Amino acid sequence: MSQATITAQHRRQLRDLVADVLELEPGDLTETSSFVDEHGADSLQAIEILARLERDLGVLIPQEDASEMTTLAGVYAVVARHAGWATAHG
Amino acid sequence: MAEPTGRRVVVTGLGAVSSLGIGAPAFTAGIRAGRSGVSRIRGFDTTGFPHTVAGEVHDFAPRRLLRRLDPDEWGRSSLFAAGAARLAVADAGVRPAELSAGNAGSAIGTTSGESAVIERLTAQWVEGGFKELDPALVRQVPANRIAAAVNRELGLTGDAQTIATACSASNYALGYAYDMVRTGEADLMIGGGADSVNRWAHAGFYRLGALAEQVCRPFDVDRTGILTAEGGVALLLEEHDHAIARGARVYAEVLGYGVNCDALHPVAPDPGRIAECIRAAHRNAGVGPDDIDYICAHGTGTPTNDATEIQAVREVFGDRIPPISSIKSMIGHTMGAASGFGALACCMALYEGFLPPTATLAEVDPRLGDGVDCVPGRARAARPRIAQNHGFAFGGNNAIVILRRMS
Amino acid sequence: MTGLATRTVVEPLMITGCGVVSAAGIGLDALADAIGAGRADQPAASAFPEDAPPIPLAAVPDLKVAEHLGAKGTRHLDRTTLLALVACNRALAGLVPALPEPDRARTGVAIGTSTGSIRSSSEFSRETLVQALPYLVRANLFPNSVMNCCAARIAIVNGIRGVNATLAGGQLSSLAALRYARNVIDRGHADRVLAGGVEELSAQSAWAWHLARGLSPGTAVGEGCAVFVAESRRAADRAGRPVLAEVLACEVRSTGGDDPRHQLSTALAGCVERALRRSGVGPDDVREVAPGATGQRGLRALERRGVRAVVGGRPGEVRVAPVLGETFSAGGALQLAALIAGWRRRPPAGGVALVTSVGHDGTAGCLVVRPPAGGAERREVRR
Structure with missing residues (x-):
């Protein structure tokens, strides 16, 4: 699946959300920078990303898909799959 | 007079306010039978929660149990603690006058203090703003009232120490109580713990993915998490010679304890630091791994805790791991009271001669490795001599107490 | 009951370090100035919690979190923990000689707090009532709702691996922490302990004092934290630390x-x-x-x-x-x-x-x- 399957606005929203959880500025994140290896994320923060997606954006991600969300691109892909946000144009 | 540092400390009274019953005999009978204390939650509205069971205490009647406290003035956790302490004193046969005249105090562990009170106030805040908070409830909030309730109920004039090291708090409290008696700071100490089931912990553990749906299965291949629970537990600690002189029944001797902190992560436990804590407890108690006949595990039933705990135990005990079981399989996770209930179970196991079971265990997780005996099903007849009681917590607060059979 | 075996004279505890955060500001000099003047300068209104009751408040003027603790790792911590982290940072930074890494294994923490951050626990609890579903809480705020969060965070931030106690003693919390520290040092569980007490000013705590009518007229609801490095005489001597x-x-x-x-x-x-x-x-x-x-x-x-x-x-x-x-x-x-x-x-x-x-x-x-x-x-x- 292409990673650019959600709108720019949704991507910005997700970037802000992840940056807040990981205590970064949104600009510190790239689509492929590793949450764990490059940003020091831990298991609690991984759960928090999942929780915030459900709470703030109403997107329910099954626990088993959480393991894919190791980068911003991973988050885009998983969210696109479960949120019904996918667009052809990105 | 004996050298103060050489005073021996024994447990002569036990009190339980638990989902398995009120009083140590009822609690112990439940443990030996492998009975479940879990039921549908009544303590709060579970609408919207996918998981709706917990280890609640339903048949606690504070007015019947307490002689001095007015239940209307105290929060649920304080009443649990005072009730358990009253039971422990009655069990020990100590005269009330002896308690108030002597140098006696309490140390009570808790995770969330008067959480049920805080939640009632929160509901008032949501409905009407801060100005609508009920002042009578506000006065019940501070957690220090839990140990204060024990002192007030029993007329104790020494320490009233509430220790809030989350889910290892009872072991912290027992360690402190042990030191107070051992050094002569006190002649009698109540050590134990108390916590109340509350909505916020239920939500928090659910959100962490650490809450089981119906059954808590520590060490099982299919374990999925904890069940939240509540209760109050108290052990009366007394100087050995004093206990013998008054002809007291002695359940066990407290040999020592170990405490440390992972200092790594707020919720992820570390096997290496837990192993260090076990070794520290052994040093303090003057025992070695070969002396331990039974481990009352922290055994929460989360995949991570149980794997980490067995890994830590293996690090210390090698391939000769003593039988290790979790009473959380029956009563759930009573939070700040958990290691107090564990200590009570150890005392009874040493005194009556059995190993408490992991009641819900169907198949031991093979990933835990070989030689892990979790005492499945019901209690097993045995003659353990020395027991090791585990308590771990959020924040990496580890505390372990070592108890020995008297004979 | 007879047979009281209390030792007459106990081993003293050496205070070799101190970090303090109060309405007077950060540090002992600020505190001495304010005590000398009989008052602390009132900080800007922004330092006070919103929704506070109409009573006097005394807040810590500027916690300088990023300056003392760095930019990362503090965003989701509550004020109780931040106050204590800054106080511990000051206590350790002022320690001469500094605390070497190996000594941190036998250094402990004993923090007095009556109820933890009542703001954190009640706000976390509030979420279970106001969200669409009761479990839509913030996972990474859950540890803040537990009373030992502050002591545990002190250990994590400073790599302090010994005994880690949280003492809920109400008004006596700080004394309880020092008493606890003395005992664990005396009994050989630790060589030294970062011991002290912390209180956070929040709308919740201010309303609690106001509604329970606990304070004399004119007394402000305050906040602050003081943490001491408490050591056995032997440990202080061995390190060559001057005693405060x-x-x-x-x-x-x-x-x-x-x-x-x-x-x-x-x-x-x-x-x-x-x-x-x-x-x-x-x-x-x-x-x-x-x-x-x-x-x-x-x-x-x-x-x-x-x-x-x-x-x-x-x-x-x-x-x-x-x-x-x-x-x-x-x-x-x-x-x-x-x-x-x-x-x-x-x-x-x-x-x-x-x-x-x-x-x-x-x-x-x-x-x-x-x-x-x-x-x-x-x-x-x-x-």
Whole structure:
């Protein structure tokens, strides 16, 4: 699946959300920078990303898909799959 | 007079306010039978929660149990603690006058203090703003009232120490109580713990993915998490010679304890630091791994805790791991009271001669490795001599107490 | 009951470091200035919680979190934990010589807090009521709702791996922490302990004081944290650390009665007497008293009566609450910090000082503190 399957606005929203959880500025994140290896994320923060997606954006991600969300691109892909946000144009 | 540092400390009274019953005999009978204390939650509205069971205490009647406290003035956790302490004193046969005249105090562990009170106030805040908070409830909030309730109920004039090291708090409290008696700071100490089931912990553990749906299965291949629970537990600690002189029944001797902190992560436990804590407890108690006949595990039933705990135990005990079981399989996770209930179970196991079971265990997780005996099903007849009681917590607060059979 | 085997004189605890955060600002000098002036400068209104009741408040003016703790790892911590982290940072930064990494394995933490961050727990609880579904809470805020969060975070941030205790002693919380520290050091569980107390000013706590009518008119609801590096004499000597103060005794009593107010001054008097006896000093040696309940309705007179019953009215009073507000769990630690701060200005002429505390729950406590021989050295790290 292409990673650019959600709108720019949704991507910005997700970037802000992840940056807040990981205590970064949104600009510190790239689509492929590793949450764990490059940003020091831990298991609690991984759960928090999942929780915030459900709470703030109403997107329910099954626990088993959480393991894919190791980068911003991973988050885009998983969210696109479960949120019904996918667009052809990105 | 004996050298103060050489005073021996024994447990002569036990009190339980638990989902398995009120009083140590009822609690112990439940443990030996492998009975479940879990039921549908009544303590709060579970609408919207996918998981709706917990280890609640339903048949606690504070007015019947307490002689001095007015239940209307105290929060649920304080009443649990005072009730358990009253039971422990009655069990020990100590005269009330002896308690108030002597140098006696309490140390009570808790995770969330008067959480049920805080939640009632929160509901008032949501409905009407801060100005609508009920002042009578506000006065019940501070957690220090839990140990204060024990002192007030029993007329104790020494320490009233509430220790809030989350889910290892009872072991912290027992360690402190042990030191107070051992050094002569006190002649009698109540050590134990108390916590109340509350909505916020239920939500928090659910959100962490650490809450089981119906059954808590520590060490099982299919374990999925904890069940939240509540209760109050108290052990009366007394100087050995004093206990013998008054002809007291002695359940066990407290040999020592170990405490440390992972200092790594707020919720992820570390096997290496837990192993260090076990070794520290052994040093303090003057025992070695070969002396331990039974481990009352922290055994929460989360995949991570149980794997980490067995890994830590293996690090210390090698391939000769003593039988290790979790009473959380029956009563759930009573939070700040958990290691107090564990200590009570150890005392009874040493005194009556059995190993408490992991009641819900169907198949031991093979990933835990070989030689892990979790005492499945019901209690097993045995003659353990020395027991090791585990308590771990959020924040990496580890505390372990070592108890020995008297004979 | 007979057979009390209490040792007469206990091993003193050496205070070799101190970090303090209060309405006066950060550090002992700021505290000494404010106590000297009899008031702390009021910070900007933005320092106070929204929705606070219409009563006086005394907030820490500027916590300088990023300056002291770095930019990362603090965004989701609550104010209780931040206050304590800054105080610990100052205590450790001022330690001479510094605490080497290997020594951190046998260094512990003992923090007094009556209820943890009541703001964190009640806000977390609130989420279960106002969200669409009750479990839509913030996972990474869950640890903040547990009372040991602050002590555990101190350990994590500073790599301090020994005993890690959270003492909920209400008004006596700070004294309970020092008493706990003394015991674990005495019993060999740790060589030194970062011990102190913390209290956070929040709308919740301010309303609680207001509605429960706990404070005398004009007393502000305050906040703050003081943390001490408390070591055995042996550990302090071995490291060659100068001593700021010696805690000779830390005694606590409960009234054990149905009406604790009735017996509180008697309990405190007994506590002071016993503390002096176990310090090997007498009532005439007491030069100063830092009382705790100076802003609390009903307790102030009881505390004074209990102290005077033993040491008379001659010792000077160092009153913290009129300057810092009612700081509850942090009170005892801020009282001790105020004494130490004063000794750096005016080297004391021998004797000892008392830190006393009484609580509505029927508890009374007393520290006996000896100033360092030759006065405290000025060696707080400045930025």
